[in-house]
Amino acid sequence: MSYTAPLKDMLFDIQHLAGLEQIARLPGFEEAGLETAQAVLEECAKFNEGVVAPLNVEGDRNPSSWKDGRVTTTPGFREAYRQYREGGWQGLQHPQDFGGQGLPKTIGAACTEMLNSANLSFALCPLLTDGAIEALITAASDEVKAVYLEKLVTGEWTGTMNLTEPQAGSDLAQVRTRAEPQPDGTYKVFGTKIFITYGEHDMADNIVHLVLARIPGAPEGVKGISLFVVPKFLVNADGSKGARNDVQCVSIEHKLGIKASPTAVLQFGDAGGATGYLVGQENRGLEYMFIMMNAARYAVGVQGIAVSERAYQKAVEYARDRVQSRPVDGSVNGPAPIIVHPDVRRMLMTMRAITEGCRAMACVAAAAYDAAHHHPDPGARKQNQAFYEFLVPLVKGYSTESSIEVASLGVQVHGGMGFIEETGAAQYYRDARILTIYEGTTAIQANDLVGRKTARDGGQTAQAIAAQIEQTEGELGRSGSAEAKAVAKRLSAARKAFLDVVGFVVQQGKGSPNAVFAGSVPYLMLAGNLVAGWQLARALLVAQDLLATGEDADFLRAKIATARFYADHVLARVPGLRDSIVEGGESVTALPLEAF
Amino acid sequence: MSYTAPLKDMLFDIQHLAGLEQIARLPGFEEAGLETAQAVLEECAKFNEGVVAPLNVEGDRNPSSWKDGRVTTTPGFREAYRQYREGGWQGLQHPQDFGGQGLPKTIGAACTEMLNSANLSFALCPLLTDGAIEALITAASDEVKAVYLEKLVTGEWTGTMNLTEPQAGSDLAQVRTRAEPQPDGTYKVFGTKIFITYGEHDMADNIVHLVLARIPGAPEGVKGISLFVVPKFLVNADGSKGARNDVQCVSIEHKLGIKASPTAVLQFGDAGGATGYLVGQENRGLEYMFIMMNAARYAVGVQGIAVSERAYQKAVEYARDRVQSRPVDGSVNGPAPIIVHPDVRRMLMTMRAITEGCRAMACVAAAAYDAAHHHPDPGARKQNQAFYEFLVPLVKGYSTESSIEVASLGVQVHGGMGFIEETGAAQYYRDARILTIYEGTTAIQANDLVGRKTARDGGQTAQAIAAQIEQTEGELGRSGSAEAKAVAKRLSAARKAFLDVVGFVVQQGKGSPNAVFAGSVPYLMLAGNLVAGWQLARALLVAQDLLATGEDADFLRAKIATARFYADHVLARVPGLRDSIVEGGESVTALPLEAF
Incomplete structure (x- = not known):
């Protein structure tokens, strides 16, 4: 069940398909040449192979659990997250102004893949924090930025996205959570949010919820939704952690996969209202949320590649070890490792080709993102932005739909052993199944x-x-x-x-x-x-x-x-x-x- | 989570595609006209909808469990099995000589589908018994037939297939279990068998294991394998249940799906040798086992259709109830049931079309089987046999591979709720995953x-x-x-x-x-x-x-x-x-x- 980061393939894509040399010529990326990429990826591989990957099976067998409003994560997760934070991994792609390292997405995406290959459930916490950071950078006031951004970029606090409500899944027009303005400029937030990834956990000191809600009198539908920061703990004027806010985790879900990732039902305002702070302008919440969502959609696409890679590695390992049946071409006169059988080879090649193809696609999309944000020429920025935006639904939709096929082939390569949970192949088949659903189903991507x-x-x-x-x-x-x-x-x-x-x-x-x-x-x-x-x-x-x-x-x-x-x-x-x-x-x- | 048998579709296929009228003209099937088919299917639907289907979720949540060599099945299974037995369902397609009803497979296959739609885990027990019956009818001596057949056909006892060993999965040449001849004509059997479906349970008084083993001195490879009956309890001369035989269930597997079906590791001969009775001739075990396997392969194909049908019904129900988003054609000015959205419709139609297509294919295959066994003209028998044999790998391979796609689409139709185990859609996705593996993987069918x-x-x-x-x-x-x-x-x-x-x-x-x-x-x-x-x-x-x-x-x-x-x-x-x-x-x- 070990994991070896495919560094050679990643660096090949970064260098030859994404053209890192050109990216390193863009303003702000002067330090981000091939040497940097190699050093960062090697360090990242070491951390994920050694610290995060071994917790993947444990997370499946010993999921996060809920008791009296508190969530205890899988044993080992807290410590791994501490190392993740101390390694500065959360800030990799975020601006140096807020404590990040400001590296290109072209490099960052490979690190995202490794973290997710190592442990999809664990990786979801940083993934959501990334989205919160992007939304706050784009839309929040300087005051809100000053209070939250650096804490998120350093990984000291984590972030969440609160969109879904019981009656509003993909259809955000139906959001009912309400935010009542207070004389001091804050809001009191009331409502129920479901499917909140890492909505409650014990890995960080504070959780910064980004919440979609309606201000009384706002227009109906998606044009009347605003975005709020609702921290789990209020923040004192000196930046220290203050009183507990009025948001409670009332349960977590029992899921098919990614069991170590707590999926929370959050109740806002049962004791008088949760204190929230408006992000940007009123009624523009959906627009801001799309910033988070687009970042998250790309990242979920990378999750598809990541779980495919892990399933592939596991299947190859099994196919080399398992001895069974004579080769059809008579090349061995007796049972041979099943990797010699043409159909096993076909399955492994399908897994490999799809994984490498999706990785290459995601890598060039990341390069377009970097150029769209850093190129000095507005025409080039626009062209790259259009290319990137065209590719996001493909990276999200195709890589994740394919990951289900790949994980299922991984089970098949294992034969009967694939159906036995102890083997571990089935976990990828279960985990992958969420990827075509969350952050917008494949149909939403296709629309x-x-x-x-x-x-x-x-x-x-x-x-x-x-x-x-x-x-x-x-x-x-x-x-x-x-x-x-x-x-x-x-x-x-x-x-x-x-x-x-x-x-x-x-x-x-x-x-x-x-x-x-x-x-x-x-x-x-x-x-x-x-x-x-x-x-x-x-x-x-x-x-x-x-x-x-x-x-x-x-x-x-x-x-x-x-x-x-x-x-x-x-x-x-x-x-x-x-x-x-x-x-x-x-x-x-x-x-x-x-x-x- | 209810199930409604698709009687109209089944009867359409039976009448118009399989041509039941012609089958009812074959010797031995004179009573098996459309009226009989209709009456049997309606009765079968009533039993499966009312008694078996409600236990499906319970079986997933409260699987069979093992303690000290004994397996306790899911609460309700014993009682449902008693009703199954008393209803005479086990004997539906088996000869009247041994207590069966002698109906055509064309009718029986529809009943098999219903039982499996209702509860894949429960249905596996009768499925394995069917295989044991077919093997004994074809190959066993009159003495062995006299002791076991009627008990199996009436469902009083159940049957198993013991092929797989830890080192021998698909590759039966590697079977090592040995059977030592005794002076009284019986054998002492020693060895370990794994993945034995219903290898131990509490639903019937006795379990009749059909076991592949080698007699000392037998040729190497598949040409040296013989087939033995090894009952859990020996049978006294008067037919009553005798002493416990030396076969023990040492554990059951923790699986991805079909959790209520106990998958046993059986240990033969730890206390001096399990008493076994040779079936047919020495070293022809593989040939006999293929009789069971072919019956079982067809039935597993029907399992694929069955789980597809159940997943389809569940998805349709959800898609009618769930209200979400405006239709793209503007036909409703507000949120509508998701069944109106074209992509949901595409998913449901894919599920439906594949299910109906596979059902139609299985139905005409069954008719060919009936003609191959009952047609007075040897040429017609031969032609039908060739057609049936060509179709068996398609029924097994295509219907089950497709059932994974169908069950996965079923999860997707449910969106986020599909990933929550309480909803029930995920169970079909997990259960279906075994179907392309057991009774010969898809690659084995393809070979x-x-x-x-x-x-x-x-x-x-x-x-x-x-x-x-x-x-x-x-x-x-x-x-x-x-x-x-x-x-x-x-x-x-x-x-x-x-x-x-x-x-x-x-x-x-x-x-x-x-x-x-x-x-x-x-x-x-x-x-x-x-x-x-x-x-x-x-x-x-x-x-x-x-x-x-x-x-x-x-x-x-x-x-x-x-x-x-x-x-x-x-x-x-x-x-x-x-x-x-x-x-x-x-x-x-x-x-x-x-x-x-």
Whole structure:
């Protein structure tokens, strides 16, 4: 059940696909060259492999527990979190002004992956804190920033996102929690929030809840929601911890997976009102919350990659050790390790190719984020922002949907042992299952992709990506290797399918919304599959070039083989999706409601 | 969490796809007409809906437990089993000579589905007993039959299959359990068997273990394995229960799902040897075990359909109740039940179409089984047997792989609530995960499909099926409706893809075994998808014809819409699989072992 960080693959992506050299030329990232990346990633690997990863199974067997409003986390979590905090890991990507290290997301994302591979449940606490930090940096007043930001960036306190209510899951228009203005400028918050990750725990001194609520008289729907900071403990004028606020954890959920991560029901205001502080302006809460959500959505996509990587490593280990049955090609005259059997190999390659493809996609998305925030040229910033925003639903949706497939294959590689909880493969299958749901289900991501990311600009961003892919196809064709040609064939078919679907979405969006949204998740899966495959195709080209230098030949050949496999076995799914989307919209809603 | 048996759909398949009228003309099935089918299915539905289904959640929360060698099943299981036995359900498909009812499998399979929808864990006990009965009928001596068969057919005693050992999972050549001949003609059995479903429990007076073991001096490998009956309690000459045999349950497994079904580790012979009775001839154990396994494989395929149906019903119920978000087409100006949202509809239709498609496939397979065993014409028997045998790996492999997808979609429809164990959707996701593993993993089914079912007859059976499918395409074309045309298009593309793959398997099987077996599971998924889609296409034609009669119009229109959806969204996956199999074999094994 050990974990070894895939440092070589991460650094390959960072250097050759994301182009860290260019990022290190951007203002503010001067220190963030390859040497820094390597040093940070190695340190991060050491910490996660040694401290966090061993707690993963323990968290599953001995989940966080609730008693009388208090949550006790899994034994070992408190101490691991102390080391996480002391290592400065929470501040990695956050501004130096608030105690962070200000590194690019291109580097930070790899660290996020390692933490999540090591322990999805543990990693959720810092993930939520990251979101709170981003929202406060963007929207909060200087006073609020001064009280909370540094404590969050250093990891001394942790953050939460309070969106969901029993009657309002994905539909935030239905939020009912209310915030009544007080004469001193604060608010009294009343309401119930559910599904609050790390809404209560014992790893930090204070918890900073970011809460969506309505101020009396606010407009109905999402335009009347404001964002508030509601700390678990009030903060004294000198910055020290003050009185307990009126927010209580009334229970935590019994879940399918990520059991060590406490999922709280929080009750605000049962004893007169929880004191809250408005973040930014009234009624702009949803906008601010989207800042947190977008950061969190990207991070959840990385969680998908992380759990896939861990499941892959475990399956490979088992497949090497388990001896069973003669090889079909007669190469061994007796039972052999099951990794020699073609179907086991197919499963492992599928797991590997999807994981590497999604990692490459997430890495180039991170680089676009960095350029969008640091590039001196406004045009380049805008272009990178559009690219990043197009990729966020793919990173979130495709990487997480794929992680369920990967974790399920991991169970299958283990055969009967995979179904026995002691083996550990089943935990990944259970843990991964939340990833397509929280921070916006895959359908929510797909709505975003269809509406804001495709239809709104008339398909321009999508077409620009397709044009870049076509360039890669040209390079593959010119390179002349059998692998490159095979990949070019699939990539070209997938790109054309993608363009058909983009055209369909843009043209039919207004007139046939049901048909377009019936294909929204297949479109997301198609686009994610294509972009991941494209990045592996780029990786193949780089690997072919680098092979000439003679170093790392095994790694580079493996990259080429993996890219080829992805094209033959994963990209090959794309044209079928096109047909379902473009020609099958009607049949999705043909059955009348009463016939179900 | 209630369950309603899909009687109308089952009877439609039985009557119109399987052709019960023809089956009722076969010798021995004279009583098994539509009226009988209807009466049996209604009675069966009543029992399973009322008695067995309510215990499903209880079994998950309060699994079978082990203490000092004894297993206590979930509260309520004993009583439900008593009613199952008294209802005569165990004997439904077994010969009247041994106390059964001798009904066709075409009817019995529907009852098996209901029992498994109601409670997968509970249903496993009768499922294993069925297998033991089939093996004993085929292979046992009259003496052994006389002692055990009627007790098993009436359900008074239950049966088990003891194949797996710690070092021998799928690879039975490695079986080490030994059986030493005794002067009185019995054997002393020594060894450890694992993963023994209902290997120990408290629902019946005796347990009849069927055990694979080696007699000293037997040939190595699978040709030296014999089959033994080893009862938990010895049986006195008068048929009454005798002394406890030397077989002990030393533990049961802690599993991901089907928690109420005790999975036992059995220790044979620790106190001098367990008394066993040879079944049939020495060293032919594997052959006999295959009789049990084939019956069990078909039944596990039905388990896949069963859990899919239950997951579908649960998801529909939730989607009707849960109110969330405005419809994208503006048809409601406010939050609506989520079943109106196109992506929820897509998920529900996928669940429904796959479930109905697999049910139709299993139903026609059952009819072929009945004809293969009862048809007076040897040629018809042979043809039906070949068809049935081709379909068994598809029923087992495709229905169960699909059930994981269906159960996962069921969780997704529930959103965050799907991840909370109290909701119940997660149980199906956990339970379904065993189905692609036990009674032969999907890879084992696929090996069977490639080797014994396709390559051995040079693709003849496969091509005969393709020819039948082509006829259906012709009928669809002639019928002229838009739905029929749309289905014909996809069916034709899928059939051609299938023929390409069959050609590839037949031609490359000897020369490139690795490339062929690298595509074996995708071939199974392609073939299962095609045959299920073909049966739904047939159903569409029948439904169009029956619509003219004016009865059951809603059901018939729903069948047409479901068949169309399947073609557009599930059959559409087939051509991509063809490309991966025929053109992607090399890339599966291109990565050297040490590079993983």
